[in-house]
Each structure stands twice: as C-alpha cells, then as structure tokens.
Amino acid sequence: MPKDGGIGASTKRREDVRFLTGKGRYTDDINIRGQAHAWFVRSDVAHGMLNKVDVAAAEAMPGVLKVFTAADFAGVGGIPCGWQVTDRFGKPMLEPKHPVLAEGKVRHVGDPIAVVVAETLEQARDAAEAVEVDITQLTPVLDMKAAIAADAPKVHEEIGSNLCYDWGFVEENKAAVEEAFKNAAHVTTLELVNNRLVANPMEPRVAVGDFDSAGGMHTLYTTSQNPHVIRLLMGAFVLGIPEHKLRVVAPDVGGGFGSKIYHYAEEAIVTYAAKTLNRPVKWTSTRSEAFISDAQGRDHVTKIELALDKDNNFTALRTETYANMGAYLSTFAPSIPTWLHGTLMAGNYRTPLIYVNVKAVFTNTVPVDAYRGAGRPEATFQLERLVDKAARELGVSPVELRRQNFIKPDQFPYQTPVAVVYDTGNYHATMDKLLEISDYAGFEARAAEAKARGKWRGFGVAHYIEACGIAPSNLVGQLGARAGLYESATVRVNATGSLSVFTGSHSHGQGHETSFAQVVAEMIGIDAGQIEIVHGDTSNTPMGMGTYGSRSLAVGGSAIVKATNKIINKAKKIAAHLLEASEADIELKDGKFSVAGTDKSVDWSGVTLAAYVPHNYPLESMEPGLEETAFYDPSNFTYPSGGYGCEVEVDPETGKVEIVAFSAADDFGNIVNPMIVEGQVQGGLAQGIGQALMENCVFDENGQLLSGSFMDYAMPRAEDVPFFKVDHSCVTPCTHNPLGVKGCGEAGAIGSPPAVVNAVIDAFHRAGRTDITHIDMPVSPARVWSALNG
Amino acid sequence: MYNFEFVKPSSIAEAVKALAEEGAQPLSGGQTLIPTLKQRLNQPDMLVSLTGIAEMKGVKAEGGALVIGGATPHAVVAAEAAAQYPALAALAGNIGDPAVRNRGTIGGSLANNDPSACYPSAALASGATIVTDRREIAADDYFQGMFATALEEGEIITAVRLPIPQKAAYVKFNQPASRFALTGVFVAKYADGVRVAITGASNDGVFRWTEAEEALSANFAPEALEGLSLSGDNMISDLHGTGAYRAHLCKVLTKRAVAAA
Structure with a gap:
C-alpha cells in the first residue's frame, strides 16, 4: 500500500483542510466584476390566477436594470423532466409545462413570478416590493386522494387531471398476487405515511450567470451535484445554447442530499439575464426561499x-x-x-x-x-x-x-x-x-x-x-430515463509522474478527492499525494452524470479504474521499450516497472518523462503522451x-x-x-x-x-x-x-x-x-x- | 433589512432621550429584532442600542435578591448567578445556543415577552420587580399576555430584581425545532409560600398556576399535585402539540420541577 494510503486506509480527508480553515470556494464566494444581483418575487398563495404583473414602478426604482416576467421568456423552453414513466395501461405520464416564471397561474407558495435584477441586492429587494402582482386565489389542491377525484380543482387545467400516472409493477403479476392473498393463512395490513422532508443542505442554492459577449460564451456557476446534466438540460431544452458555448461550474458545494441534482429555473434565469443585460448576474437563495423553492423529499x-x-x-x-x-x-x-x-x-x-x-x-x-x-x-x-x-x-x-x-x-x-x-x-x-x-x-x-x-x-x-x-444506461432507457447513467474519467499523467484525474462525479461532501486518489495510488503504487482529483467544471472534465444514488465510487470510481488501466497498459509498453524487454514480461509494483525475473527496472517517473520527452520512444508505433479517458456503464x-x-x-x-x-x-x-x-x-x-x-x-x-x-x-x-x-x-x-x-x-x-x-x-x-x-x-x-x- | 439610524448611548438618560425620537426603537441583544429586520418585517427609523450602557450590566446580590442589569447577556447570568440562584443560572444557561446566550439579554427577553421564552417564567415565579428608567413594576402586573407588557413607549428595563428563593427549579420541555419552551415550569419556594409560573403553554403568555401554588405551599412535594389539572382550552395549539398536550405537560413538568428543586 502507498505510504500515505491506498485502498483500505482511513486516510484523512484532504478536502477538509480547506473546508475547516475557511478556504473552501463555494458558489456564493464567486463575485465577478460588474456583477448585478437578482431577487425573486414569489407567489405567496398556493393556487391562483395570475392576472397581471406590473413592473413599471419597480423598474423605475434606483439601481434597477430590469424586471423579468414570463413575457421575457416567451422564446424559452420550460424546465424539462428527465424521466418519462409509462402507466399501467401503457400510456405515458401526464407532463405539464413547467415555465421558468409563472405564466397565467401560480401553483405553489414560492412559485417564481418575476425577477428583479439591480446593481445591489438591497436595491433588487427594494424594487421587488414595488412589483405589483394581481392574483385571484383558487382553491388549493392539497390532499392527494381528494386531488384525483373527477371534480377536484386542477393544478394544470391543460392536462385535464391531477393524476400524473397510475403505475403498476409488475402488472402481469397482479392476478397471481390477488390469488395468493386469497390463499394466505395470514395477512398483515399496514397504512402509513412517509413524511415530506426539506433537504436543508447547509449551503443554500446559488447561481451566477456570466456572458462573454466577445466569444458568445455563457458560464453558469451553480450549486449542483451534476454540472454536465445541468449543461445538457438547460442548454438543449431551456435556453437553446449549444454545449460548446456553455460552461457549467459547480465548485465546492455544501451538501445536496439530492436537492441539488435538478435543473432549477433560477439557473436558467441568471444565465439568460446575464446575456440580456450583458452583466454577470448573481442569485443567492435565502434559507426562507430554500424552504419553498428547493425540491422536497418523500411524501x-x-x-x-x-x-x-x-x-x-x-x-x-x-x-x-x-x-x-x-x-x-x-x-x-x-x-x-x-x-x-x-x-x-x-x-x-x-x-x-x-x-x-x-x-x-x-x-x-x-x-x-x-x-x-x-x-x-x-x-x-x-x-x-x-x-x-x-x-x-x-x-x-x-x-x-x-x-x-x-x-x-x-x-x-x-x-x-x-x-x-x-x-x-x-x-x-x-x-x-x-x-x-x-x-x-x-x-x-x-x-x-x-x-x-x-x-x-x-x-x-x-x-x-x-x-x-x-x-445501466440501456436498462434505464427502457424504463423511461431520458439520460444515460454511465460515468466518465480522464487520467492525465504529467511529465514528472504526478497525475490529474478528471472525474464526471461530483463531490459535495463525500470525500472523493481523498478516496478516488487512494484508488489510483493503489493501482500504480505511488503516493496519493501525487494525485489531484478534479471535478465540477464542464470545461475540463469529460461528460459525466454526477453524484447521487450512491453511485460515485461504484460507477465513477470504475471509470477511473478503467482509465487508469489504460494508462498502465500504455506505460508498460513504454517501460518495455526503455528496458528492451517484452511487454508481457513487464510488471508494475510499488511504482516501479521491472522485467520479470531480472533486476532491470525503471520507475514510474522515468516512464512518464519518456512519454512527454520521447527521445527514446517507439514513436513509429505509439503516440507520445500519457492521458486516457474512459466511460464506464455498469451492467x-x-x-x-x-x-x-x-x-x-x-x-x-x-x-x-x-x-x-x-x-x-x-x-x-x-x-x-x-x-x-x-x-x-x-x-x-x-x-x-x-x-x-x-x-x-x-x-x-x-x-x-x-x-x-x-x-x-x-x-x-x-x-x-x-x-x-x-x-x-x-x-x-x-x-x-x-x-x-x-x-x-x-x-x-x-x-x-x-x-x-x-x-x-x-x-x-x-x-x-x-x-x-x-x-x-x-x-x-x-x-x-x-x-x-x- | 431597511435602512435605519443607529445610536449607541452610554447612559440610561441618553438612551431615554434618543428613544423619544419619532420611530425610534430600543435594541438590546437583538436575538428577536435582528432576524425580524432581516425578514423586513419591521421598519424602525432609528435603533437605540442598550448594550453600551455600563449601569445596565452585571449581576449583584442585594438584600436577599439578585439584581441583574437589563442589558446583561444570558451567558453572564448563567455564570454569575450560579452561586446565589442556581435555578435561574441554569435557566439562562439553557436558552438558545452559545451565540444567543452571549448576545441576548434578560431585559430584551422580558420586554419582548415571547410566550415561549424562558425568562418570563423565572421573573413571575420569583415575584421579581421590573426596574425601568421611570418606575418599578411588580412581575404580577408586568406580564399582560403574548408579547404584551406594562412597558410604555420608550420605557427601558434597566434592571430586574429577583428575590432569592429557598428552593427553586426550572424544567423546560423543548419545542423540537426552535428549542424554545414547548412548555416550561419555574417553581420557587419562599418563606411565605410557593410560586409556580408557566411559559410556552398559554395563549395568554406566562401565567401563575395558583392551585398548584396553594397545594405546594402546604406540602412542597410532587404528590401534592395529585388531583390537580389544567384545562387545555386556552392553551397554545400548533404543529408541535395540542392545547391538551401542553396542559398535561404543565402538570408533569411542575412535578419534576418540585422534585428537582
């Protein structure tokens, strides 16, 4: 085992040094020159007709750059759903539009209605109080069993029902199950509630949009568990920005627990506003807002x-x-x-x-x-x-x-x-x-x-x-997922033997920077301190699906193993050349390549240097350099x-x-x-x-x-x-x-x-x-x- | 929060003068007021800080009573009242968290008179005297319902005088989220009788349970409360507990306070 910890060692978390000394870099720590501030006007009623949103008075307030309403997003797609469930009758679920700002109706307390962007946060907040919102309250739909009655008020009139889907699994077993109950010696029945929870990560959500008008490049800094997923959903389905012109960065993230997986309207709005205003735009959720705008759990x-x-x-x-x-x-x-x-x-x-x-x-x-x-x-x-x-x-x-x-x-x-x-x-x-x-x-x-x-x-x-x-991507595809669920890794070996490992997983408390380095250190036999784990930026990591579902080591770690094996295979070829031996005879142990049964060896850094300074190198049969990417899709x-x-x-x-x-x-x-x-x-x-x-x-x-x-x-x-x-x-x-x-x-x-x-x-x-x-x-x-x- | 003027006088007289200004409000430890301002639920023109006034700080024993300056933080009470009035010190040491205890003050708590705050029960059970810049008010006259007190506009609590009991204990049952008192009972035994004050439970704020006081004055033992009960009809009912539950807790906690005293 490497002396500073390989697989099985309780290595202390390297990221904790910065977290515990106030050196973490969270999205709210990012402040860009010229940055303006966004404040959301949200519905204070659960269900109502949104008759009118008058922003004239607010736009005249000091420091206000613009007040956005749904009308400003007429050409923009709704927030997409990433999974389509088919009901027990073979029909797709009902999928209502989810506009980035409320259109015609408000549907929950916290539903965003307008966004004020101003020079300062306090100015934005002052102006938000001047936005005049006219809502006619409707009876709210709250109880699930009452909601699916035919005469219940509808959350979304256009889909005609509050029943998203009625799913049966395994539908073909239904009759056999009924029969088994008829023949049972004993039946135990239980009715229960799984209570609704608020995720409450320590860090509330934050989004900063930036736009480089010279290059047409959008950047979104956001508190996300999966920046590539946000890039795909927001770029392709909401704002119509191609991936090469959209960079999504999720830097240090202070906990997610699932609530930071999803693409939220605020992310699209700051990205859009940054281009519209040609100014960086920042939004930081208050804790109160988090309670009514972060996706909740269970229920x-x-x-x-x-x-x-x-x-x-x-x-x-x-x-x-x-x-x-x-x-x-x-x-x-x-x-x-x-x-x-x-x-x-x-x-x-x-x-x-x-x-x-x-x-x-x-x-x-x-x-x-x-x-x-x-x-x-x-x-x-x-x-x-x-x-x-x-x-x-x-x-x-x-x-x-x-x-x-x-x-x-x-x-x-x-x-x-x-x-x-x-x-x-x-x-x-x-x-x-x-x-x-x-x-x-x-x-x-x-x-x-x-x-x-x-x-x-x-x-x-x-x-x-x-x-x-x-x-498994092919399986979840059959089940309705609109995404693959593989993971990616790029292992870049530097000339003197250190490594930068780029992972599509995202660490927001899990300690990947430590444990992923332990895996690579163990495989090569070098110290974990030689290995840097890089994550959270679509501009430098391969397309990855992020972190949730206890998947990072099993899927992301497997991608790293695959990429590292490619590295080791190539390094063995280089070592074989340097040692004038057959590749089949090369063994890697404790960071040293040796020829089996001999005392001939070259250490790890000797091989990596040869890869980048290929003076003595089989250039006719192999490219210089030592960098590999792998995608791992679990079976x-x-x-x-x-x-x-x-x-x-x-x-x-x-x-x-x-x-x-x-x-x-x-x-x-x-x-x-x-x-x-x-x-x-x-x-x-x-x-x-x-x-x-x-x-x-x-x-x-x-x-x-x-x-x-x-x-x-x-x-x-x-x-x-x-x-x-x-x-x-x-x-x-x-x-x-x-x-x-x-x-x-x-x-x-x-x-x-x-x-x-x-x-x-x-x-x-x-x-x-x-x-x-x-x-x-x-x-x-x-x-x-x-x-x-x- | 909205903009406001801020002054920090160094004497009671200056503070009273500043508070006479239109739209001026006192600010003590700010543990309720500052969050309210941050939520934009209050818009004072001026805040008059009371924490720079030396004569309003400190804990001293004086003729069988503890006199605590109105701007004394809970943490100071917890430390300095421990020898003479341990039940009060324990109460102060269990309010909120360390940040709250080092900012929040006894005068601020009593002036706010939150129906779930701890201090009102101690003041009422101790038969305390609320000393202000202009008069002295008996605790029995001071508390006038949820968030309501006998204080006039611009009147400042400069000190609280709490007679030291022979025995006392405060038992608090935490509201699970806020850790305020879902119900809290302060029992104090004096030579001339027992006083029982209950916070967190009633729609009318802190109150004395007089039947319990009579029973305990005759026999200061948990068994003395057998047969007594409070009605839940006018008790607070919310997502943390019904009025009936709080009424039940009043008795359980009173027994426990007597046992602990």
Missing part, C-alpha cells in the same frame, strides 16, 4: 399488505401508494416512486409474488424529487414496518421472521419478482453481526433497568436492501444491505423518545476508506433519525408552509443522536464492477427510520400497550402522547 401515503402461509413464509406482497409530485415535475421526480421504489419491494426476502401500485399526484405544493435514498427509504420503511407488524401479530420474533424469509447466502445471484437481480449479499451475516454489536442478548436487562427509572425501553430492528451504483445496480438496530427509551409522561443506542451492520462490498464510509453512515443515520423523530414539512389548509423555517422545521442536532456503533466487516464484494464496491452514501437514511419506529412500537408493546400497532413519523413527543392517550 408518500401507502397501504401495504403481506400474505403468509401457515409456516410464516411470505407468499405475496401488494402495495398501493400515493406519491406527491408537488406542483410541477422536478427533473427525476417520476422515477422516484416507481423504478427506485417498486423494484426494491422484495427487500431481503424471498417473497415470490409482488404487485406495486403507485399513483403520482399533482398538488399545489413545492415539487418533490429525490432526497437521500430516493424511493428506497420509502420502500424499506413500508416493508420493514410491515414485517415487524406481521411478527407481532403472529407472536414470533421479528428477528426470526426476517431470518426465516431472507434470501439465503447460496441463492445469489437472486432474481427478484420485481425485475432486479441481486448479485451478492449475505443477510444472515449482517443480521448476526447486528445482534452481536448491539448486544441484543443483553437487552432484557437494560429494559428492566430502564423500567425501574420509569422509562419504556424498546429494541427495533430493520434490514434493508438498496439499489445503488445507478445505473447492473449494486445492492448494499445491512441490519440496523435501534434502542429507544420512551418517557410515557411526556411522550419523548430518546435514542439510547443505535447499531448498524452494513455490507458495502469492498471498502476504500473506512473512515469516510463510517462518516457517510453516521450522517445518513442522523438524517434517518431526523425523519423518524423530528423533521416534518407541513402545509396548512391554504397550502401555506407552516414549517417554513428552523423555528418550526426540526433538524436533528448532535444531542439528538447517540454515539453510533457502525460495522462494515461483512463483505460480499459486488461482482460486476472492478473495485467490488457497492456504495454507502444513502444506507443510513434508508435503514434507520423503520428501525426507530419499530423500537418505539416495541417499547409500547413491552409496556402492555399492544393496542398501538403503528405510529407515523415524525414520532414527536406530542404524537406519542396522543397515541398513548388517544
């Missing part, structure tokens, strides 16, 4: 049923889910409750027959899209709550019912009835590891001790599966899995739930940097616990966001989470990517919510409250008290 209402035979084997599963799309289709919104959700409903189990029905519904709320886990947490929450409920109804141990129905270690690769094939896994092993690290055996004693203190202690377990390493998803155990204490007097212990035993395949993996899991667990106990996005009956600030939207803090026990020693390597890695970014947020709620229900039941079989998230003190005293 499913589900009925799920499990059929079991007389021996407690799962025989069939069916679900009916209402998924909130909000007012418009965000970039990947239609795919979340369908292909990222329905395909995971087998979980870790051998359930032979599954039918998933999802109705996606438009409402007068902020658009909903992927949020850490995206569809997979919703699937896991339903399934793991349901299995727990089944175990309680049958009077068997939740651990044993799971174990009995787990896919067995020798059954991999395993074809599920919901299309996907799990390549590897060992769920019995992760469950055993969980019980070991959580001291499951000692729980009864801890529960007795808590009881003496007046607390109800409960232990909840959940075992998750997720599909990561998104995704399957990866399937991380794990067992999570949560131990809570409920205060029956106040209803407060305290998490007193939490253990996670994950199988992420091979691990490059254990410290970063542990950090990712801990962060995910904190987010999952936030959803389970605290976070809730609540609209009132008028569609106003009640939880519109941190005064009412409860984010978890350090004091709200315990010291986590995290283990990733159970390893079944992925079989189809070169590193054998599976991805770890979302696991914590996927597996933890059901573990928490199962623990609360366990505490209730141990205290004799077996009448309470479910409680919806967030399990707040007030909800617990209501459940106990309802």
